[in-house]
Amino acid sequence: MKFPSTPLSLLSKLKHPDDSPMWQASWKRFLELYHEPITVVAMSCYRHHTGGQVPSPGFVEDAVANVIADFFSRSQHRYDPSKGRLRAYLRMLSNARVVDLLRKERPIDHRSLDEAGLSEAPEESDHERDAFQRSLLAMLIEDLRGQIPMRQFEIFERVKLKHQSPEYVAEDLAITRAMVDRYIYKAMTKLRELAQQPEYQQEMAD
Amino acid sequence: MDPISLLRREIPGDLTPEEEATLASALSAAYHMDETAATSRDVQRIAEKVRARLNALSEAPAHDSSSPDTP
Numbered sequence: 001m002k003f004p005s006t007p008l009s010l011l012s013k014l015k016h017p018d019d020s021p022m023w024q025a026s027w028k029r030f031l032e033l034y035h036e037p038i039t040v041v042a043m044s045c046y047r048h049h050t051g052g053q054v055p056s057p058g059f060v061e062d063a064v065a066n067v068i069a070d071f072f073s074r075s076q077h078r079y080d081p082s083k084g085r086l087r088a089y090l091r092m093l094s095n096a097r098v099v100d101l102l103r104k105e106r107p108i109d110h111r112s113l114d115e116a117g118l119s120e121a122p123e124e125s126d127h128e129r130d131a132f133q134r135s136l137l138a139m140l141i142e143d144l145r146g147q148i149p150m151r152q153f154e155i156f157e158r159v160k161l162k163h164q165s166p167e168y169v170a171e172d173l174a175i176t177r178a179m180v181d182r183y184i185y186k187a188m189t190k191l192r193e194l195a196q197q198p199e200y201q202q203e204m205a206d
Numbered sequence: 207m208d209p210i211s212l213l214r215r216e217i218p219g220d221l222t223p224e225e226e227a228t229l230a231s232a233l234s235a236a237y238h239m240d241e242t243a244a245t246s247r248d249v250q251r252i253a254e255k256v257r258a259r260l261n262a263l264s265e266a267p268a269h270d271s272s273s274p275d276t277p
Contacts, residue, residue: 065255
């Protein structure tokens with residue numbers, strides 16, 4: 001099933017969710033876009049709560065899966081963009097799920113965990129910031145794909161994202177080099193326009 | 207240089223060649239991260255776990271905790 005809407009409208013739609021099958025299926029796409037920053041946060045939370053220990057790959061996978069499932073579960077409180085950034089919500093949710101799994105993982109020496117500090121996620125690292133930034137840029141690119149003509153996106157994708165030379169793309173598509181430049185300029189202009197949307201502005205704010 | 211702030215700059219012509227390169231590199235990295243995720247076995251494995259948990263959550267009785275996301 002195709003992703004139900006553009007990522008930009010996904011962020012808006014989170015404010016007014018429905019239970020349509022397409023909405024329910026969108027978690028797969030969300031996982032692809034956000035698995036990296038959630039993984040980084042989960043590992044950071046684990047280290048934070050265990051005095052620097054490193055989680056197993058299985059633990060991290062479980063934590064990421066639980067975050068995504070809870071994010072999309074009907075039984076949970078929904079993310080509300082009016083109350084803060086998606087990024088902050090995902091950090092909070094990731095910390096909560098890591099703590100859940102830690103309690104399951106070590107029920108006997110449960111007391112070795114700093115109970116008072118469990119609700120606090122560690123400070124955001126540069127690594128984490130970079131990962132969230134990549135996810136946001138990927139969402140913008142996805143949005144751009146749905147907002148401009150297919151040919152325009154293809155040229156932008158080949159030159160800007162896949163690093164094919166403009167000359168090669170022009171020759172391959174039997175168009176002039178000037179046309180390639182024009183298409184790329186238009187695509188970049190649209191990308192900047194999308195980045196100015198309030199939903200993105202909120203997520204991108206420093 | 208932060209690629210997001212470069213993208214939000216109101217006069218794009220102001221970007222230096224170095225800034226242009228930074229932005230292009232960040233966009234490309236984001237694109238490849240997304241492309242890789244679509245076929246990644248790790249992501250597929252996590253997707254199976256998500257599906258299982260979603261099924262478990264849908265079968266469990268709904269709870270009404272005031273702050274379900276807090277440990």
